[in-house]
Amino acid sequence: MILHIDMDYFFAQVEERENPRFSGKPLVVGAEPKEGRGRGVVSTCNYEARKYKIRSGMPISRAYKNCPDATFLPVNMKLYEGVSENISRIIESVTKNYEKVSLDEAYLDIKEIAKNYSTAERIGSDLKKLILERESLTCSVGVGENKMIAKIASESEKPDGLVIVKPCDSSRFIVSRSIREIPGIGPKTEKRLQEILSKGNLTVKDVRSISKEQLNSVFGKRGEDIYNRVRGVDDSQVVSEKKAKSIGREETFDKDTLDPEKIINTFRKIVAEVAEAAIEEDRKVKSIVVVCRSMEYETHTRQVSFGPQVIDFDFLYKKGVRLLLHLLTENSGPIRLIGVRVLFAVDD
């Protein structure tokens, strides 16, 4: 039995709490709009902003066009990280057996503490009450027989929802939903499924009509997963204390650039940040990946591995510059973004 908790419009709700004058009016947290010329995207917005068809992930320029009078706030990650920590402490008062998947989302394995689904409902409402009392924030909670059902349940009645799905109801609960509501089915997978069935607006029921064999032939190993998921089956586990496998930084230029000075300066800065983060984590690094995005939005990477070692700036910079040079040579056109990522050694 799994409980999924998802904070409602998290970044924006925290900002409303810190500054109640933002409440009740459209509020957008994300990149600077710069009179509609900004290149970033919306991180989160409140429900008033959603009335203007503003959404997470939307280009900030479009959000600005939809509602120029909205309040636009920059992302104050330190603030949200602190609040997220507080919420983690509250979750830990319920169970230590939980997996945090982002600042605003977590799965709790509650099979040991909930004998039945009415107990689970009580645990969910208690958790919501604690978070509201201690942090003045609302969230949505879903309970189901596995992580996927719990997540769809929590999404289904937000904001401030509490949805319990008993195992006997799992199949009925998902059958009429859009295929896009199944976690892991993104735009590309949806499109390929539409092509298989020669039909748009697919529901979970539609996808159930595709045989395991056909899914396997189109999607390979993932086919099995899709076959199971549309039938409500998901045996992925709640994993607490997950260690990062990589860390990276990337940066989009204000304007696509060819200026070597600008590129190398930005590169030096992000290498320094990645080196600092890797040293801070005290982890051994085995590879470095350099990312370069062209004006045409093509993303290219170059990477090199080495014996696992604790790295410093000079080491990373020497390795990275070579890769960057390769990328710039092959590209020659204006650059939109550069990035650096390090992969940690498995052990350690």
Place this chain on the structure above:
DNA sequence: AATTCATTATCAC
């Protein structure tokens, strides 16, 4: 033949 490395694609938040 099996494993690791390098690259790209897809997805999520």
Place this chain on the structure above:
DNA sequence: CTAACGGTGATAATGAATT
């Protein structure tokens, strides 16, 4: 009218290189 589009991290597929 249409396109517009971050940063961070995970995982899988695929093919090449290495053991």
